[in-house]
Amino acid sequence: MLEKFSCKYLCKIRPPDCIIIYLCFNYKGCDCEYMLQPLMVVSGTYPMKIRLRLLILLMFSCTFTQAQKSIQDSVIFTNLVYASYTLQFPGGDMADRFGTNSCIGPGYLIKTSSNWVFGIEGNFMFGKEVKNTGNILSLIETSDGNIIDMEGIYADYNFNERGFSAIARVGKLIPGWGPNRNSGIIFALGGGYLQHKIYIEHKDKTAPTITGDYLKGYDELKRGFASNIFLGYLYLGNRNKVNFFAGIDCTVGFTGHVRPYSFNNMKFNSGKFNDVLTGVRVGWIIPIFSRAPKDYYYY
Secondary structure, eight states, X not given: OXXXXXXXXXXXXXXXXEEEEEEEEEETTOOSOOEEEEEEEEOTTSOHHHHHHHHHHHHHHOOEEOOOOOTTTSOOOEEEEEEEEEEEEEEEGGGGTXXXXXXXXXXXXXXXXXXXXXXXXXXXXXXXXXXXXXXXXXXXSOTTSOOBOTTSSBOOOEEEEEEEEEEEEEEEEEEOSSSSTTOEEEEEEEEEEEEEEEEEEOSSOOOGGGSGGGGGGTSOOEEEEEEEEEEEEEEEOTTSSOEEEEEEEEEEEEEEESSSEETTTTEEOOOEEEEEEEEEEEXXXXXXXXXXXXXXXXX
């Protein structure tokens, strides 16, 4: 580990009214005496205001750059901003309505110097596989499964999946199989919020029965608490150019109906649901930390 310098100032007053400023410095852990080096002499020939200004300016402008820890040879504290993509496969009650979907979103992690991780993220879910579409709008469809719009022709519409999740996480990184001790197997547990619905896409908006607030009677919007488990691999490169993670992600949502009434079933909604989403997840990371300088600088 790179050693750190320490420095301090020592002022001595010599008659007649002469101030000599010394810079004292040594290496951390060194038992030797501080080395003294004259830095500035402010003699009594200067007015008092100028001498004070020079003294304050020197003591606040003289900076010393300490060596930082290197990601290559140390376990560092760092902030990680990332974007991820997940290919998800539904299970539980959610599998009765939806098929495979995609999930994208940003996130933020803090990795401590003891390799604990804490973070939060938000994800947008979308997909085109909606099952059992025959019982979504059956009450307003024709016998051949279409809806007639205001112009007397078949309306053009599609069924899609839309959803959102927000998860807070805590986990542990186990170093190994990487270029440094900041890379390795990561295991995290999380909790947060999950919601999903049927998105009826009707671009022309010529059929009033599937436009505006009427859509809320058919979208089967559900939301509730969600728990999350992630097991994967985190890679942080030595040169801060290649940083990523990949692994298995599983979310279990305990959801319920948001809409009080179902237009198609002509009854009030009730019941609780166990929605499972299991997927393969990859993410690209932008670490926010400064690389350790190779040399020491002081002014």
